[in-house]
Amino acid sequence: MAVVHVVGCGIIGAAVAEFLSHTDFEIHVYEQNSAPALGATAAALGVIMPVSSGKLVGDVVTLRLESLRYYDALPMANETAGVLTLCDRPSDTKMEQRRQQRAAQGFVLEYWDEERLRDICPQIVANFGVYSPADRAVDGVKLAHHWVGEATTRGVQFHWQTEIALEAVQGWAQSDQVVLTNGLGLNHFLPVPRVQPVGGQAVRLHCPDLAIAMVVHWLTNDPIMPDLNLVPRGNGVFDLGATVEFPPYVLPQLLHPKRLLASAQRICPQLHDARILSTWTGDRPRPLQARSPMIGFLQPNVLVATGHYRNGILMAPITAAIIRDLIIAGHSSYPWQFLCPDFLSPQTQKFKRT
Incomplete structure (x- = not known):
């Protein structure tokens, strides 16, 4: 039986493990932490909104929309009632173009003027909004645990608190897949x-x-928080974020939670009555001089699938599907080569079975 070693068990590693668990491979997953999704995934708000995006066509749009469709079958991925993007009113031509393009792709976009906003969201102060019922927020930690549980029932072995050295990867790659x-x-x-x-x-x-x-x-003019999300979690609890802080930085910056709340209060005055329950910080992996995410062959039998930056939860299912295809067949029907940076190889090659 061929063996696959997956290094890392955030949302991407958990998705890869679950997708591969439907194959006949022997699968091992290694995570340096004591449980899944304790790194970047734990810090993410989990907002996925490819339908609301201004990008209408292209390979990256294809992947994002296809990944979104995977979530419709997951109960824990349907806990919010869509995404409302507050913005300036675009021209009628642009609105119709976006609406028609998304309809052709199988999705609905609604345009809400000030009156409609007052009727549906009277506590929001805005002149215009774009509503996408298919976009949503997903609890990445809960989802990662779900995928780990599903994979475990199918025989995937998870190794917690296990750090992997380069020598181990090189050794595995002689006969196994990584x-x-x-x-x-x-x-x-x-x-x-x-x-x-x-x-x-x-x-x-x-x-x-x-x-x-x-x-x-909504968008802001603050470079530390160029766009923000207010995410309902139930029982009067909301998550608000997130800042974007490039190196060099020292987290946490105590001023920034106050800046977050001040921005939210401008579009939702009711938040002047809000009480801060907690704050948290995290680092997101962003590729250097390359597109996000990065997918490709580091060497024969070693695949890289990482660097998802702010789209890890959105792109987890499609990333796992591509990795599964490459391991099984050496190619994928999904477009992925454009995500391969120069230090990786886009050459599709069926992994060697031993």
Whole structure:
């Protein structure tokens, strides 16, 4: 039986493990932490909104929309009532173009003027919004645990609190297959860093009188927080974030949670009554001088699938599907070569079975 070693068990590693668990491979997953999704995944708000995106066509749009479709079958991925993006009103031509393109792709976009916003979201102060019922927020930690549980029942072996050295990867690659999904940890296996940490902070609020069931997304003029999301979690609890803090930085910056809340209060005055329950920080893996994410062959029998930056939860299913295809057949029907940076090989090659 061929053996696959997956290094890293954040949302990407968990997805890869679950997708591969439907094959006849012997699968081992290694994670340096004591449980799945304790790194970048734990810090993510989990907002996935490819339908709302201004990008209408292209390979990256194809992958994001296809990945979104995987979530419709997951009960834990349907806990919010869509995403409302607050914005300036575009021209009628642009609105119709976007609506028609998304309809052709199988999705609905609604345009809400000020009156409609007042009717549906009276606590939001805005002139215009774009509503996408298919976009959503997903609890990445809960989902990772779900995928780990599913994979475990099919025989996948998880090794917690286990750090993997380069020598181990090189040894496995002589006869087995290796998938590196370990985010910033990828740098340990490379002669020069290829992934940088981008810090982010978020705030959990309690505001029992705020009645919003959907994710609210808006742009700001603040370079530390260029766009923000207010995510309902139930029982008057909301998550707000996140900042985007490039190196060099020192987290946490105590001022930034207050800046987050001040921005949210401008579009939702009810949040003046909010109480901060907690704040948290995390680093997101962003490729250096390469597209996000990075997929490709580091060497024969070693695949890289990491560097998803702010799209890890969105792209986890499609990434896992591509990795599964490459391991089984050496190619995938999904477009992926454009995500292969220059230090990886896009050459498709069926993994050797032993």
